Amino acid sequence: MGSTQLPTPGTDGTVAEVPTAGAVSGEPAAEMVQLLGPDGKLGTDPVFSDYAKRIEPEQLRRFYTDMAKIRRFDQEATALQRQGELALWVPLTGQEGAQIGSGHASQPQDYIFPTYREHGVALVRNVDLADLLRQFRGISNGGWDPRENNFHLYTLVLAAQTPHAVGYAMGIQRDQKFAEASGSTEPKAAVMAYFGDGASSEGDVHESMVFAASYNAPVVFFCQNNHWAISVPSSVQTKIPLANRAKGYGFPGIRVDGNDVIAVHAVTEWALEHAREGRGPVLIEAYTYRVGAHTTADDPTKYRESAEETAWRGKDPLDRLEKYLRAEGLADDTFFEQVKVDGDELAAQVRATTLSLEVPDIRSSFANVYAEKHPLVDEELAWFEEYSAGFESDAEAAN
Amino acid sequence: MTTMTIAKAINEGLRATLKNNPKSLLMGEDIGPLGGVYRVTDGLIKEFGEHRVVDTPLAESGIVGTAIGLALRGYSPVCEIQFDGFVFPAFNQITTQLAKIHSRTNGRCTVPVVIRIPYGGGIGSIEHHSESPEALFAHTAGLRIISPSNAHDAYWMIQQAVECQDPVIFFEPKRRYWLKGEVDVENPGPSSDPFQAHTVREGSDATIVAYGPLVPVALAAANAAAEDGHSIEVIDLRSISPIDFDTVEASVKKTGRLIVAHEAPTFGGIGGEIAARISERAFLHLEAPVIRVGGFHMPYPVAKVEEDYLPDIDKILEALDRSLAY
Numbered sequence: 215m216g217s218t219q220l221p222t223p224g225t226d227g228t229v230a231e232v233p234t235a236g237a238v239s240g241e242p243a244a245e246m247v248q249l250l251g252p253d254g255k256l257g258t259d260p261v262f263s264d265y266a267k268r269i270e271p272e273q274l275r276r277f278y279t280d281m282a283k284i285r286r287f288d289q290e291a292t293a294l295q296r297q298g299e300l301a302l303w304v305p306l307t308g309q310e311g312a313q314i315g316s317g318h319a320s321q322p323q324d325y326i327f328p329t330y331r332e333h334g335v336a337l338v339r340n341v342d343l344a345d346l347l348r349q350f351r352g353i354s355n356g357g358w359d360p361r362e363n364n365f366h367l368y369t370l371v372l373a374a375q376t377p378h379a380v381g382y383a384m385g386i387q388r389d390q391k392f393a394e395a396s397g398s399t400e401p402k403a404a405v406m407a408y409f410g411d412g413a414s415s416e417g418d419v420h421e422s423m424v425f426a427a428s429y430n431a432p433v434v435f436f437c438q439n440n441h442w443a444i445s446v447p448s449s450v451q452t453k454i455p456l457a458n459r460a461k462g463y464g465f466p467g468i469r470v471d472g473n474d475v476i477a478v479h480a481v482t483e484w485a486l487e488h489a490r491e492g493r494g495p496v497l498i499e500a501y502t503y504r505v506g507a508h509t510t511a512d513d514p515t516k517y518r519e520s521a522e523e524t525a526w527r528g529k530d531p532l533d534r535l536e537k538y539l540r541a542e543g544l545a546d547d548t549f550f551e552q553v554k555v556d557g558d559e560l561a562a563q564v565r566a567t568t569l570s571l572e573v574p575d576i577r578s579s580f581a582n583v584y585a586e587k588h589p590l591v592d593e594e595l596a597w598f599e600e601y602s603a604g605f606e607s608d609a610e611a612a613n
Numbered sequence: 614m615t616t617m618t619i620a621k622a623i624n625e626g627l628r629a630t631l632k633n634n635p636k637s638l639l640m641g642e643d644i645g646p647l648g649g650v651y652r653v654t655d656g657l658i659k660e661f662g663e664h665r666v667v668d669t670p671l672a673e674s675g676i677v678g679t680a681i682g683l684a685l686r687g688y689s690p691v692c693e694i695q696f697d698g699f700v701f702p703a704f705n706q707i708t709t710q711l712a713k714i715h716s717r718t719n720g721r722c723t724v725p726v727v728i729r730i731p732y733g734g735g736i737g738s739i740e741h742h743s744e745s746p747e748a749l750f751a752h753t754a755g756l757r758i759i760s761p762s763n764a765h766d767a768y769w770m771i772q773q774a775v776e777c778q779d780p781v782i783f784f785e786p787k788r789r790y791w792l793k794g795e796v797d798v799e800n801p802g803p804s805s806d807p808f809q810a811h812t813v814r815e816g817s818d819a820t821i822v823a824y825g826p827l828v829p830v831a832l833a834a835a836n837a838a839a840e841d842g843h844s845i846e847v848i849d850l851r852s853i854s855p856i857d858f859d860t861v862e863a864s865v866k867k868t869g870r871l872i873v874a875h876e877a878p879t880f881g882g883i884g885g886e887i888a889a890r891i892s893e894r895a896f897l898h899l900e901a902p903v904i905r906v907g908g909f910h911m912p913y914p915v916a917k918v919e920e921d922y923l924p925d926i927d928k929i930l931e932a933l934d935r936s937l938a939y
């Protein structure tokens with residue numbers, strides 16, 4: 215199969231040829247890397263097949279398990295929102311290949327800056343999935359310790375995390391200088407910054423890429439082009455394939471079939487190696503599709519045709535890996551049934567934990583406004599204590 | 614004791630920081646070989662190299678955003694914003710990100726980023742080079758805001774800002790950059806806490822609170838009032854967030870009168886916050902309403918008329934007269 219001609223960021227779900235991309239930049243359009251097609255057949259690519267060959271059957275099964283788990287989790291979270299247990303949910307269905315593939319390409323020493331939809335990457339990085347729900351349940355503005363698994367908190371201001379990623383990568387560069395000076399042999403690290411096709415229009419993405427290029431920072435920009443920024447199609451964000459933008463900054467840009475977990479893994483592994491080895495940043499555009507709503511507050515029937523969704527369902531990342539695993543004899547009915555059972559178990563666990571998550575006392579919100587003592591916070595907390603005590607003594611008097 | 618200008622004092626403070634804290638670094642536009650448009654970082658790149666004194670691309674959001682990332686990785690970046698009016702492209706990073714990371718991570722991550730901003734008018738400059746946006750930042754919880762008014766404070770406060778585990782916005786009174794003063798580089802003395810106000814002149818009839826560029830103006834007004842037989846206390850606030858209300862309150866309880874002076878527009882400014890707090894804390898000690906002296910509710914005016922805009926000795930004396938007349 216190999217690389218295919220670059221498709222437009224069209225909205226009809228079909229993969230069209232794009233003569234304009236080349237015409238705009240004066241260069242031939244970048245090609246889309248695809249290894250595992252919708253038919254479940256594995257193709258070849260001159261660069262990335264070598265990376266794909268490193269993937270052991272056990273790991274392929276793990277890719278499938280994780281994609282299925284996170285899809286199941288997504289359904290459960292959506293249900294929890296419908297039942298009033300979450301204020302909002304941001305579904306990832308359709309994007310499992312992009313997330314599980316790229317997540318597994320990262321190493322523990324790499325640091326990840328997600329947006330708000332990277333539940334699949336969180337799973338791979340061992341973040342407790344119930345922790346993801348704290349923010350959406352309205353009981354925390356974070357929920358997990360970002361340093362525990364080198365997986366940063368979700369960021370709701372679009373693209374704001376991309377310069378953080380570059381700064382963190384600049385820190386890694388400096389740490390490596392310190393480490394070399396002291397003879398340490400710490401494994402080399404890189405940073406991944408996730409963002410969407412909509413966010414790619416934000417100035418912060420531009421500034422990040424300028425900084426990353428200027429300082430040759432070890433950062434991989436991972437753009438999930440899921441075709442829609444709420445109701446606005448990606449054609450409004452860009453007239454050229456997003457991956458082509460990297461050229462303007464002076465580093466490689468690769469478009470990969472985001473629904474092909476094998477290709478995503480291969481490309482991301484290449485990019486992370488490139489970054490860790492000091493060869494600079496890479497932009498990956500994972501060409502994928504958000505099958506469901508933007509969030510649980512959204513109604514996609516208002517802005518897109520159901521035929522488009524149907525077309526993309528035909529490229530489902532789970533289906534194609536299942537076909538491949540079965541055809542190669544790497545997994546059978548027992549395996550897939552077990553995956554389903556494990557998924558249900560995970561969902562039940564997450565549900566139980568979510569329901570047991572308690573609403574914090576507002577006093578905890580006073581706790582970390584500042585790292586060091588702050589008289590205004592102390593004063594306002596003291597006032598609040600006195601105010602609350604007034605109600606307690608009223609209640610006592612009434613008894 | 615050595616004598617130096619405020620600009621030199623900040624330069625020396627940064628030099629000491631870079632020496633003592635290997636994780637500190639400076640970032641900003643033109644701060645390398647040029648030494649910054651005000652030469653505050655003069656010579657530092659030569660001494661510490663381009664990894665510690667980083668000439669950045671021209672992108673304020675990028676400067677603050679990458680500084681946040683560096684801080685998350687354990688570094689202590691000091692960003693220079695070239696002029697007050699150009700901090701706004703970074704406003705989002707400062708208010709929605711920098712200010713909130715410690716709280717959002719339940720205290721697990723600190724982001725000790727310092728943002729240096731030359732601010733204020735009086736230098737005859739063109740648009741966007743003379744503003745005082747401190748109140749816009751003071752309104753955001755999670756940030757600390759300080760402004761030195763003399764060389765000794767400038768030397769120590771910049772170092773303390775870098776050591777502080779919270780993000781600090783360091784407003785530099787640009788029209789005072791060349792003001793000389795004694796600096797004790799061995800000993801901070803009473804300046805060891807950058808968030809404490811200093812009483813810089815004792816008095817018994819009224820209190821004037823000022824900070825940064827207006828402290829010399831407030832002192833000159835107090836001296837002029839003394840010639841008319843009024844004893845005026847002057848407080849250099851030094852910290853705009855948090856505000857050391859205890860020092861102000863104690864002074865007002867002694868003098869019974871309060872004037873607050875700053876260059877920023879009076880409406881919605883820090884002066885209103887001080888007036889309100891002091892009314893709450895010392896209402897019965899006040900002989901007169903708290904009077905604010907500040908800029909007008911207008912875009913910072915053209916340089917040729919800024920003299921009429923800026924609080925000066927006469928405007929402060931007029932406020933004093935009104936206060937004393939009650």
Ligand SMILES: Cc1ncc(C[n+]2csc(CCOP(=O)(O)OP(=O)(O)O)c2C)c(N)n1
Pocket residue numbers: 331370371372409410411412413414440442443444504508
């Ligand atoms: C700075 C900013 N502007 C607007 C929004 C509101 N908003 C939330 S998600 C979204 C669309 C984002 O689309 P995209 O970047 O493609 O990511 P996706 O949600 O599709 O994964 C918008 C406009 C926001 N969160 N932040």
